[in-house]
Amino acid sequence: MMAERPALVVRNLEVSFLTVDGEVQAVRDVSFEVGRGEIVGLVGESGSGKSATALAIMGLLPVVSSRVRGSAMVSGVDMLALSPRQLARVRGRDMGMIFQEPMSALDPLFRIGDQIAETVRAHQRVSRRAAAARAVEILGEVGIPDAASRSRAYPHQLSGGMRQRVMIAMALVSEPAVLIADEPTTALDVTVQAQILGLLRRLSRDHGTAVVLITHDLGVVAETCSRIHVMYSGEIVEACGVDEALLAPEHPYTSALIQCIPRAGRHRQPLHSIPRRRGSSPDVRPSGCRFLPRCAHAAEICKAPQPLLDLGDRAVRCVRHDQLALPGAVERVPQ
């Protein structure tokens, strides 16, 4: 394993929201770590708790209507124990975040160079001129051609891909140790998506930034990440290397997700989908395995609470994992 201390260590993260019907748990027992220069994927369908996890680590959940427990250590400091004032100081400096919508995450009224400079000046005592120069520098680094003149552009003058590059530049300008990318490519078309992922990989490698990549796209994960955490209904159900997950998933949900990817060469076959509605709505969760109502391999034993089983280099939340031979991304050839 890693010799040095991981850049981000999340332990027993729990997030719940206060609603009129009482406290509703959105994330439970989430633990993971990300090393320097590593990209780790957080995968799951809508409502599985991916974004809640990210926002909790960033301290961006509304204080009045949510409860966060556990710890999230960034360079040895527990983000979840900080006061709002301390949090504002480390946000952007020690950890940055890229949002899903590059269209809405840039203020339409200000030039992009000024917005990046604003982030610089929030953390460093530098002159306006130096901040502006730094903005141009980072814009060049994220692959924006002619950065000096583009830094004077307004957001609406840029394409979606350019805007996401600007967002990445803003998030990375203070060289944070941890970068959380919440579906950074969902709003982009496929070719731009590949460019942005390549950019994230390069920046992560060059600056040693630990990246948490949140996505529902396994293709993105396969292309970018070294390890993957699959979330279902607020829990991590499988954690392992990307290749292991794709080739030999241990959890039925991971396997089902992989089967849902449409692929070429299957003529006139219906697209696969996971049966029944998502049983993960926090108020109607089964007491045992949360995937039970939709699982093709459910058995009596699954009705007992499921711990995350440590299998050495991977972990899975399924008691039947060693009895199942689940299909992965590569078809098993019958022998």
Add this chain to the structure above:
Amino acid sequence: MSGGGVLRNWLLSDGRSRLAASFLLAVAILAIAAPLVARYSPTAQNAMPFTGISWDHWLGTDDLGRDVWARLVYGARASLLAAFIAVGIAVGIGVPIGLVAGFRGGWVDAVLMRIVDTFLSFPGIILAIAITAVLGSGLMNAMVAVGIVFSPSIARLMRGQVLVTRERGYVEAAVSFGSPSWWIVVRHIVPNAIQPVVIQATFMLGLAVLAEASLSFVGLGVQYPNPSFGVMLRSAAQFTSLNPGGVYPPGLAIALLVLAFNALGDSLRDVLSPATSTRRRIGRRANRRPAPNPEPNGASPRDN
């Protein structure tokens, strides 16, 4: 910022706003240069009453033999000043209240908005009369009253805009980059929330002209012997049987001023709101040259 350039482009881009802006500019110049263009003192009795239109008295004289043109020009001064003071007060009170209520939320929001609701539940002019009764009459007090009456709707508008803007991605992003919250309010929320308030304030200038005229008409605004459109209208209205044309100068002045402010507000709204401005731009282009007909069978593209 190229704010001046944007402003000029807007004013010149649209015939309606160009007309309204030039009219308002002309009125403003006349009002400022009143001592030079009036030819008479607005309060001096220097002729017989109701002389009618003549070279000596362009718009005739009123019931006390005062020159109507002079009173109109000085009255424009009072009316414009009154409008700007009232709207300035309304914005000065309403924007901070709406900002605090929208940004802080919770009980602060609830308390402020209930106060605002209370103000909104009175008919505006009645409330203004009540406030003037407390403050005493006079132009300044009347305008403070009108400003207070107008401020709740500005506060409402601003609060709604802040609520929307607060949830915008760039605000969340700014938080995630560690910008302090006062900075986020000043830099991101206010500039993005203020646009509709600017538009509303432009409309309000017209309403304030009306309000000033109304209050002066009932004797609570500009005081004897000073002129304003409302004062002039009242004295002219008393003598309609002797001088039926007397109501036209102040009446038309009020109507045109309100119309000009409304046209300006309308055009400002079209320019600032993306949906309508696109439609207008397309409409204008279509007017300039007929669009090539894409339908080979001759189906008309003229569906609005």
